Amino acid sequence: MEREMMHRLLRDMLLSRVFEERAAEEYQKGNIVGFLHLYPGEEAVAAGVINAAGPADYIVSTYREHAHALVRGVPARAVMAELFGRATGMSGGMGGSMHMFDRQRRFMGGYGIVGETYPIAIGIGYAVMLRALPETVICFFGDGAVPQGTFHESLNMAALWRLPVLFVCENNHYAIGTEIHRHSAVPEVYKRAAAYNIPAEKVDGMDVLKVYAATRHALDRIRRAGGPQFLEFETYRYRGHSMADPGAYRPPVEVKAFQAIDPLTVGARAIEFRYPTAAELAEVGPDNIGRLTEHMISAGHLEEAEIAQLRKDVEAEVEDAVQFSLASPQPTMDDAWRHLHCNRHHEQLLTA
Amino acid sequence: MTQELLYWQALNRALDAEMAADESVFILGEDVGLYGGSYRVTEGLYAKYGEARVRDTPISENSFTGLGVGAALVGMRPVVEIMTINFAMLALDSIVNGAAKIPFMSGGQFPMPLVIRVPGGIARQLAAQHAQRLESMFMNVPGLRVAVPATPQDAYWQLRQAIASDEPVVLLEHEVLYFTKGPVDPMAEPPPIHQAAIRRSGKDLTLIGYSRSALQVQEAAVELAKEGIEAEAIDLRSLNPIDWQTLIDSVNKTHRALIVEEDCRHAGAGAEIAASLAERCFFSLDAPVQRVAGLDLPTPYNGALEAASIPRVADIVAAARALIGAKEKAAA
Numbered sequence: 001m002e003r004e005m006m007h008r009l010l011r012d013m014l015l016s017r018v019f020e021e022r023a024a025e026e027y028q029k030g031n032i033v034g035f036l037h038l039y040p041g042e043e044a045v046a047a048g049v050i051n052a053a054g055p056a057d058y059i060v061s062t063y064r065e066h067a068h069a070l071v072r073g074v075p076a077r078a079v080m081a082e083l084f085g086r087a088t089g090m091s092g093g094m095g096g097s098m099h100m101f102d103r104q105r106r107f108m109g110g111y112g113i114v115g116e117t118y119p120i121a122i123g124i125g126y127a128v129m130l131r132a133l134p135e136t137v138i139c140f141f142g143d144g145a146v147p148q149g150t151f152h153e154s155l156n157m158a159a160l161w162r163l164p165v166l167f168v169c170e171n172n173h174y175a176i177g178t179e180i181h182r183h184s185a186v187p188e189v190y191k192r193a194a195a196y197n198i199p200a201e202k203v204d205g206m207d208v209l210k211v212y213a214a215t216r217h218a219l220d221r222i223r224r225a226g227g228p229q230f231l232e233f234e235t236y237r238y239r240g241h242s243m244a245d246p247g248a249y250r251p252p253v254e255v256k257a258f259q260a261i262d263p264l265t266v267g268a269r270a271i272e273f274r275y276p277t278a279a280e281l282a283e284v285g286p287d288n289i290g291r292l293t294e295h296m297i298s299a300g301h302l303e304e305a306e307i308a309q310l311r312k313d314v315e316a317e318v319e320d321a322v323q324f325s326l327a328s329p330q331p332t333m334d335d336a337w338r339h340l341h342c343n344r345h346h347e348q349l350l351t352a
Numbered sequence: 353m354t355q356e357l358l359y360w361q362a363l364n365r366a367l368d369a370e371m372a373a374d375e376s377v378f379i380l381g382e383d384v385g386l387y388g389g390s391y392r393v394t395e396g397l398y399a400k401y402g403e404a405r406v407r408d409t410p411i412s413e414n415s416f417t418g419l420g421v422g423a424a425l426v427g428m429r430p431v432v433e434i435m436t437i438n439f440a441m442l443a444l445d446s447i448v449n450g451a452a453k454i455p456f457m458s459g460g461q462f463p464m465p466l467v468i469r470v471p472g473g474i475a476r477q478l479a480a481q482h483a484q485r486l487e488s489m490f491m492n493v494p495g496l497r498v499a500v501p502a503t504p505q506d507a508y509w510q511l512r513q514a515i516a517s518d519e520p521v522v523l524l525e526h527e528v529l530y531f532t533k534g535p536v537d538p539m540a541e542p543p544p545i546h547q548a549a550i551r552r553s554g555k556d557l558t559l560i561g562y563s564r565s566a567l568q569v570q571e572a573a574v575e576l577a578k579e580g581i582e583a584e585a586i587d588l589r590s591l592n593p594i595d596w597q598t599l600i601d602s603v604n605k606t607h608r609a610l611i612v613e614e615d616c617r618h619a620g621a622g623a624e625i626a627a628s629l630a631e632r633c634f635f636s637l638d639a640p641v642q643r644v645a646g647l648d649l650p651t652p653y654n655g656a657l658e659a660a661s662i663p664r665v666a667d668i669v670a671a672a673r674a675l676i677g678a679k680e681k682a683a684a
Contacts, residue, residue, distance in 0.1 A: 058426075092459025101458035108425060109458060113449050119415040120450065123422020123430075130378065130404055130428065150445075153415035160410070340495060342460030343518035350547055350595040 003301045009051060009208050010292055010302070013043040013263060015314040016067035019076060022318045023066065023083055027243050031326070032083045035112075036097050037064040041238040044263035045170050046071045048211025049138060049233075052219060058106045058128075058137045060121040063098035064170075064237075065110035068140065072107050074100075080321035086328035093331040094339050114175075115148025117141050118167075122154045125163035125228075136164045136222050144175025146189055152196075155228070159196040162227040166218050167193070169232040170205065176241040177249045193230035205233025206261045208292050235263075263292070354537040360530040362504035363393045363469075365538065366511035367431065371401055374429060377515060380407040380416055381433030381469075390435055391471055391530045413439050417468065418446035424466040425454065429515055437472030437486050437524070444489075451520040452495035463518045467511070473564055473614055474651055474662050475527040483651035483658070485615035487563075490522050491591045491624065497521045498591040499545055502566035504534040506549075506589060509542035517545070524591075526564045546590035548598040554582035557608035557676055560599065560625060562588035565612040565663060572612075572668035583672060591621055599625070600632055607638040608675050614662050617645035644671045 020038045027036050039046065046067040050059060061068045069079050074090060082089025083097055090100045090107075098112040108124060111117050121139030128135045145151060146169065158165050169189045173180050180187045193200035199221070203214045211233055218229040236258035240247030247255075296302035357365065371377045378401075383390055385398040385408040398406040409416040413434055420430035434440045440447070447468060455464050474483045490498045497519055501507040507525070514521035543549070551566070552573045561569035566587035573583040584602050588594065603609050609629055611622040622643040629641050647661045 060422075090459070091457060091461070094459045095457040099457040101454075101461050103458070103461040108422075109454065111449075113445055116418070116445060116449065119418020119446055120422040120425070122415070123419035123424070124426050125422075126419055127423040127426045127428045149412075150415050150418065153410070153412035154418075156410060157412065157415060157419065161407075336456075339458075339460035340456045342455050343463050343465075345518065347544075349593050350544065350597045351593055 005051065005212075006292065006296050006301055009047045009212065010296070011310055011314065012047040012051065012071045013208065013292075014310060015076065015317065016043045016046060016070055018314045018318050019070060019079070019321070020066060022322065023080070024239075024243065026083070026322065032097070033085075034096055035063070036083070036243040037241065038239045038243070039064055039067040039237070041258065041262070042170055042172060042205070042235045043067060044208035044211050045168070045205045045233045045235050048208045049168055049215045052212050052215035053136070053138055056106070056133075056135045057219070058108050058121075058124050058135065059140070060108045060117045060124065060137060061110045061140045062117060062142060062145070063110055063112045064142070065100055065140070066097070068110075069100050069102065069107055072102070072105050074102050074105060074107065076317050076321035077324040078102075080318070081325040081328050084325040084328070085330070086325055087331040087335060088324070088328040092335060092339060094336065115141070115145045115150040117145070118150045118154030121165050122158050122163050125158065125165040126161070128164050129161065134223055136166055136219055138166045138168055140168050140170060142175070143169060143171040143173060143180050143189055144178075144183065146192060147184060151192075155193065155196040155198060158228040159198050164222050164226065165228045166215070166222060167198070167228060167230040169230075171232055171234050172237045174237070174241070174250070176245065190230060190232035198228050198230045200230035200232065202232045202234065205235035206258075206263045208263055209295065353539065354535045356533055357504045357508075357536045358530065359504045359507050359525075359532050359534070360392050362508040362536045363511055363525070364395055364397070365536070366508045366515075367394065367397060368400070369538070370429075370512055370515045371397065371405065376427060377429045377431065378405040378407065378423075379431045379433065380409050380420065382409055382411055382435045384408060384433050389433065391525075391527070393469070394433070413442040414446050417443035418450055420466050420468070421446050421450040421454070421464070424451070424464050424520070425462050427463060427465070429465045429467075431467045431469060431515060433469045435471070436482060436527075437470045438482050438484055440468075440470050440486070447490075447496070447520075447522070448493050452493045456495055464520045465515075465518045466520045467514045467523060468520070469511070469523045469525060471525045471527050471530075473526040473528065474646075474658065477653055477655050477658060478651075479653040480650035485646070487524055487591055487615055488620045488624075491621060495520070496592060497546070498524065500524045500563040500589060500591055502526075502529065502563050502587050502589070504532070504536045508536050508538065510545055510589070513542060513545040521545075524563060528564060546593050546595055548589055548595040549587045550584060550598065550602070551587050552583070552585040554584035555606055556582045557610060557672055558584045558586060558599070558602040558606045559610050559612065559668065559672065560586045560588060561612045562591060562621070563614070565614055568663060568665050568668060569612050571665045572672060575665065575669045576672055579673075581672065581676060594625070594628075596628065596632065599629060603629055603633045604636045607636055609637070609641045610644065610668070610672055610675055611641065612644045612663050612668055614646050616648045617643060618648045620645055639675055642671055642675050644668050
């Protein structure tokens with residue numbers, strides 16, 4: 001892999017981590033309200049998958065999508081401002097944490113209903129097929145969304161009509177508070193794709209290089225052979241389901257075990273994150289999947305000084321995003337009506 | 353050139369015209385292709401446009417409706433047929449949480465040129481799970497347009513307008529209307545998709561119907577005319593938005609209004625119309641706005657009971673007489 005791409009992956013993961021931890025702080029301060037589902041622990045999936053996609057590919061995401069948007073290239077300002085509900089946010093303050101859209105970047109939305117991304121993704125895939133374009137659609141979902149009916153309905157249609165969709169399961173082992181062995185008769189998610197003859201692979205989602213490579217490979221196969229592909233990334237969220245959930249149902253030993261394979265790096269660990277803290281990680285010993293920085297350092301692609309600079313850069317970017325959001329205007333009720341009627345094209349209604 | 357067409361044929365012509373004019377229009381649903389559609393609406397289109405544009409789907413209402421939503425997001429113009437409105441319940445997430453919400457919650461970034469065609473209403477002894485109306489369920493969702501054509505001409509116009517619209521439109525087609533006949537002029541300039549039509553002018557009271565009941569109020573008006581009562585018969589044509597101006601102008605003229613709906617009375621379309629007319633026309637009303645509606649009852653299979661559970665023309669005539677006090681006059 002190119003050195004440049006490794007740096008990009010590292011930067012995206014760091015930015016995602018710092019952004020989310022700051023979002024948690026802003027939530028505690030009351031600047032962000034509502035449901036807030038954070039991503040720490042899962043960064044390798046967003047960074048690896050989305051960097052493997054091209055600008056013409058579509059991304060359909062869930063309600064845990066801030067990092068997906070950031071990796072896709074949406075400015076941190078626009079993502080943070082949406083969390084703050086401001087007019088300058090990605091969705092003009094109408095969507096919030098769970099409903100981020102960026103048409104220009106083909107970021108086709110965050111969806112708040114579990115299992116809703118599949119039909120949207122196959123619909124975009126159907127349009128791509130009708131237009132015979134070399135584009136693909138990346139459909140994110142969690143392990144908790146696999147038992148939904150739409151999973152089976154949509155995988156069936158995707159396979160039947162050979163739609164160019166990459167199904168990406170972010171398996172963090174929990175449907176909110178219910179562990180996967182308690183919500184799925186077949187806890188190996190990738191095996192379920194076999195029911196629809198969709199090639200599927202299970203990949204270590206804590207290793208960004210593996211995530212990137214697997215995604216590149218799957219997208220290549222979609223473009224060459226047509227038809228859907230399926231990737232299951234085993235990962236973990238260090239936080240609860242949302243800010244309303246402390247995640248107390250998870251055994252501490254489990255949290256710690258996954259923190260030990262933090263997808264972030266040796267260098268990144270020096271940053272003071274709440275989940276996990278540097279001390280906690282030091283206790284666990286050298287992590288076996290702080291792979292990216294270790295790999296980069298040992299390959300001579302990265303130096304300690306660069307890590308410090310990178311850390312400063314992303315912290316500054318997130319700070320700027322917060323200040324921008326605080327200074328941004330609130331949307332007006334006129335804005336709300338305008339957005340609702342954005343497709344009415346100034347039609348005059350006979351409403352009196 | 354005006355032709356006599358059946359309601360289903362008018363819909364078929366509209367689909368054909370739009371598909372011929374615009375490659376982004378495609379149809380999907382259960383048995384819409386090879387089979388030709390449960391009510392023949394898509395007959396011949398599979399042969400003409402091929403299976404990619406007239407797609408037979410598995411029985412997966414939520415996902416194939418959601419497929420339409422996804423395709424519309426990127427500028428296609430899908431026409432989803434849900435075999436009957438009873439099955440649309442399975443697709444409510446895609447319709448209500450998807451089609452109706454995405455343009456808004458994206459801050460106005462995405463078009464939603466999606467048409468959802470849904471046969472519904474009480475046909476003939478199909479029993480409770482296949483004999484519902486449910487229009488008020490869709491009326492209550494901001495972001496959705498609900499069109500209810502009663503005639504072949506409106507079926508033709510409104511389906512074409514729905515396909516051309518960048519907003520999501522639910523087109524409610526009544527199952528007993530598919531084989532009704534009427535003139536269709538494909539070249540005529542249509543009124544706005546949501547404009548109500550005054551089917552018969554009158555001065556004594558306003559009868560308001562939509563879909564099948566729009567035909568019933570016209571029949572009732574003919575009956576009432578024999579007794580010297582001049583009823584104005586209005587076909588709403590659209591339940592969201594509603595053409596309030598036409599209703600208000602009529603009620604300000606007649607001072608009495610009677611709404612006829614096949615749907616259940618409780619929290620139905622009639623409740624919304626009655627409340628709005630009371631708010632807007634209170635001082636010109638000579639009597640409370642009245643409703644003739646379906647009973648708040650799952651539809652019985654038994655034919656006599658089924659017929660008794662929905663408005664009949666005689667019920668409308670009786671209610672109209674009572675509303676203008678004609679009954680007392682006749683008795684005197």
